[in-house]
Amino acid sequence: MLNSFHRLFLFLFLGSFSHSSIQAQESPEVDIGGALRFNYNLSSWKPEQKNRGGDFGYDMFRINAVAAYKGIYVNAEFRHYSEAFGGGMLKQGWFGYKFDEFRELQVGLTQVPFGIQQYNSHNWFFNLGYYMGLEDDHDMGVKYQHFGENFEYQIAYFKNAEELRFGDASPVSYSRYSYDVAGNNKEVHQGNIKLLYNWGDSLRSGLGASAQYGGLYNIITKKTGNHYAFAVHYEADYKLWNLKTEVMLVSHNPKNEPDSSEEVIIMAAYGAPYEVAADFNLYTAAIARNVPVNWGPVSNLQFYNDFGYMQKKESSFEDSFMNVTGILVTAGNLYTYIDYAAGYNHSWLGGNFVDDFAAGNPDAKWEARFNINFGYYF
Template sequence: MVSKLKMVLIFISIPVISLFAQDKPELHVGGALRFNYNLSSWKEGQKTRGGDFGYDLFRINAKAKYKGVKLNAEYRLYSQGFGGGMLKQGWVGYDFTPENNLQIGLTQVPFGITQYNSHNWFFSINYYLGLEDDHDMGLKYTHNSENWLYAFAFFKNAEELNFGNNSDVSNSRYSYDVSSSGDGLYRNKEINQLNLKVVRKFSNGGANHMLGVSAQYGGIYNLDTENTGDHLALAGHYELDFGKLNVKAQVSKYNYNTKNPAGQSNDMIAMTAYGAPYLVASEGTTYTLGVAYSVPVEWGPISNLQFYDDFGFMDKKLNDFHDSYMNVTGVLITAGNVYTYVDAAQGKDQPWLGPVWGGALSEGTANADWEMRFNINIGYYF
């Protein structure tokens, strides 16, 4: 009888113990320290030196949870020349169920393949247009079940660091957003943006597929005219996981309808991140395709090699604008907590992969050459 009573008491106490365990705050702190080596074909001095090796970033990640309410934040510290300190993401969230989540704050925009539409350290050409791994200020609801993933979001604006009446967007940011060009021109901001993303997940023959569409629509407020234009982006995307193979494919179309002052072209907009703005064609279509294959190894601390190639093409609508290209071939080396990207990144009219910065993604350059940046990024993640 006593034994049976003990069993009943233990059975009753299990949910009570679980309940109290859920009331205990949880906090996890991590981060990363990264270094970078690069050698660029268009930098003669750098080629003479044999490339440059230096500091990339130090970052802190914090995740917390209490009574079902979650926090997720990541702060990055780059060198001053690349924008200095910046918040990549920072949101408060709540899980209504394991499949349904709400996030408020600086959260990833649900557009295209997420978290990344690429495999390499440079991302795809979409990133440099604000269409990959973008983070804005707003609210996002996500449903992620066995067969479906869909997200609805409203973003009041991009990261706002200057709260003046007509303040320019700060250049210190992780993801590319509409901004000012830095010379008093093209002074615009993103406002009141809506996003919708729907993905159908299915499997067959050991292959997992994710086929989806994304839509984005919002306002573009001009700081000089105080008039609001609009912008629209649409994407179709597909991702495949089959054993050690991963494939990402996406077609994205975007259009910015700006209300710039008389004398300023509406055929281009300014975008900024990492401390410096550049110009981008106001309308275009991008095509991206990435393929990766993982090879497990046992070479001391090295456990995996992921070989990849990511290609991107930006088709600008205006015929007198020269199109932009990007291709990155490389390998990700995993060794414990150390992740090393070894990339041969090639670009044509791509600001980070060539000698032209301000106009590479807008007007471009006639008869531009392919340029190459050999890059090694070494990061310890904790």
């Protein structure tokens, strides 16, 4: 399957160059931006934090750079979180070439074309799929994309996820923005195809399908298993409303050492690993409505509710849920997310973190975090 994918990608790649008509600019262009964010949170499962009325502190500082010269450009984003959340990390960074207004090639750490993009959510926490590497994921590879008036497609090959250690048998670093398979397994040779059809005027709709298939190389057994995912997704915009819905089927089949379960994989980001069920279905639905206002610097309020349900294939595992209700307040370049995020068997929302997305806890209860994120983007 991967050999066929390589041939298809090469055909599209060479064909695009043969018909290129874009004009390259003669002088360099550079655009520097970034963001500074602070976070307040109050969590139901932290009694001492509740006694002191929550915590307010540093979230993240980032720098964005976009530069272009003679038709070749670079797009990079570096983030620095606190040490406890992984410290410094490159979220994305790729070289690009636009053949014309419809066709583009990207090489480097680029977004994986899977599901609703750029985000399958409206809130600061993302939706449940993000925590399994299925929303706003970025890997190392090459991607070709074609955006037409109605029909668009993306095709990509990823050699591996972000690689920081370059050892002969080194596990992936946990200091990463996107969730990837970690521990004794490493993602290798992944192919992605995404198709999307857009239509409508007053009701703008987009119906799409995504597929990915790749290897899982085990650094202990030296054997390569596989993983795959399929998704059907629909997004609609009507006046001030937005709807995002997605159904995903996901499977991981590692070649682990004999004493290790193949019903669980390890995933990691933000400096910490946790267990995830190897096979699951994921269902998400997110709805939002914008309310334009004129309150001094405040120009818009976006009200939203984002829901996710993880149905695990292993019958002894407990399913996971997530629901976030909130408001995004836009005031010039200051964006403030006010979220009430609730989770059931959710590693980042109560529980024991280690195996909530895998075996889970049959005696778990819903936990919640009230969160306000202040971000100034420049």
